[in-house]
Amino acid sequence: MLQKISSLDHADDIISLIALPCPAPPAREDCIVLDAVQDAGNVGTVLRSAAAAGIRHVVLGAGCADAYSPKVLRAGMGAHFALTLHERVNLRDWLAGYPHRTLATALTEHNNFSLYELDLRPPSAWIFGNEGSGVSPDILAAADATVKIPMQGAVESLNIAQAATICLFEQMRQRLAS
Numbered sequence: 001m002l003q004k005i006s007s008l009d010h011a012d013d014i015i016s017l018i019a020l021p022c023p024a025p026p027a028r029e030d031c032i033v034l035d036a037v038q039d040a041g042n043v044g045t046v047l048r049s050a051a052a053a054g055i056r057h058v059v060l061g062a063g064c065a066d067a068y069s070p071k072v073l074r075a076g077m078g079a080h081f082a083l084t085l086h087e088r089v090n091l092r093d094w095l096a097g098y099p100h101r102t103l104a105t106a107l108t109e110h111n112n113f114s115l116y117e118l119d120l121r122p123p124s125a126w127i128f129g130n131e132g133s134g135v136s137p138d139i140l141a142a143a144d145a146t147v148k149i150p151m152q153g154a155v156e157s158l159n160i161a162q163a164a165t166i167c168l169f170e171q172m173r174q175r176l177a178s
Contacts, residue, residue, distance in 0.1 A: 036063030044075020
């Protein structure tokens, strides 16, 4: 019977039915903003990294993988219990009302800062974009600054989950050091 409802080949004999939370409007404190991140594994990994770095709110815009899909849940490894998730948010409207700095990872030259040059101690919203096209142009234009992760060698970019983890842990490192 469980084989019919599980997405795993060898599932445990445990099932639960839960009501999904309906959180209040997205927070005005530190948060992650995901812009059309489609890969469920990436979404789950970002959730796990956010929880590990002490971020409590994740705002998911249109086009993101469902935060409660089986693959996101597996990749998140329990992070859902430490986070408040806000799905299907109109990111332009939300960013317009966010009272703190917004930082988008991007490979652009406009208003671009190295991750290690920025003071990451103040409250911020980190914006991470789609795996193939990055942060959409209208959301990128709404960001206060774009951030580039310095890299050596011939690698052009990082996976979104890796980039998010690096940014969040640099922020945490700076805050712990102060």
